[in-house]
Amino acid sequence: MSAGLQITGWPAHDSAISSIHFGPDETSIFSLGSDGKIFEWSLQNQGRVLWSTDCSRFCNPENSKHYRREMVLDATGRRLLVTSDSVRSPIYQVRGYKNSLKTLPHSSAITTVDWHPTLPVFLTGSADHSVRVTSIL
Numbered sequence: 001m002s003a004g005l006q007i008t009g010w011p012a013h014d015s016a017i018s019s020i021h022f023g024p025d026e027t028s029i030f031s032l033g034s035d036g037k038i039f040e041w042s043l044q045n046q047g048r049v050l051w052s053t054d055c056s057r058f059c060n061p062e063n064s065k066h067y068r069r070e071m072v073l074d075a076t077g078r079r080l081l082v083t084s085d086s087v088r089s090p091i092y093q094v095r096g097y098k099n100s101l102k103t104l105p106h107s108s109a110i111t112t113v114d115w116h117p118t119l120p121v122f123l124t125g126s127a128d129h130s131v132r133v134t135s136i137l
Contacts, residue, residue: 010047013037018069024077032071032082035059040094051095058084074115074122079136081113081122089113089124091136106130 013033020031023040028050032038036056042048059069059082071082073094080092081103089110091101103110106126114123120136 008043008046010041012039012041012047019071021071021073024073024075030071030073030080032069034069036069038071038080038082038092053092055082055084055090055092058082058086058090068111070113072113072115072122074120075118079115081115081124083113084110086110087126091122101136104132104134106132 012031013035015033015035015037018032018034020029022029027043029041029043030038031041036054036059038053038055039049040051042050069083071080073080078094078096080094082090082092084090086109087105087107088102091103093100103122103124106124106128107130108126108128110124110126112125116122122134122136124132124134
């Protein structure tokens with residue numbers, strides 16, 4: 001027995017999809033491919049790209065076998081945080097023209113990320129066995 005009825009779908013990436021999330025207003029979704037490409041897709045105009053970026057310089061495909069790629073949006077839907085093979089992770093400004101930010105460094109790859117549900121505070125966890133709680137002021 002199936003779990004539900006498909007509403008819509010479309011070909012989205014040239015690689016496996018590692019992470020997917022609804023946008024903050026639920027009219028779009030964000031997807032992260034294992035190749036490091038990130039897309040924001042319209043749910044009202046299926047398959048239409050609203051925004052995209054490429055974080056492949058932070059994502060070594062060889063390490064994808066060891067660590068799952070993750071991304072997460074902040075509460076406003078304006079900042080996107082992504083895991084990284086580097087000691088810092090990128091923080092992208094969604095549909096913004098500001099320079100991207102980077103997290104404070106760990107001593108090894110950043111393997112998991114999350115945002116606080118209401119505050120400009122994020123979490124990073126690393127292969128160095130550490131956790132950081134950071135505020136953007």
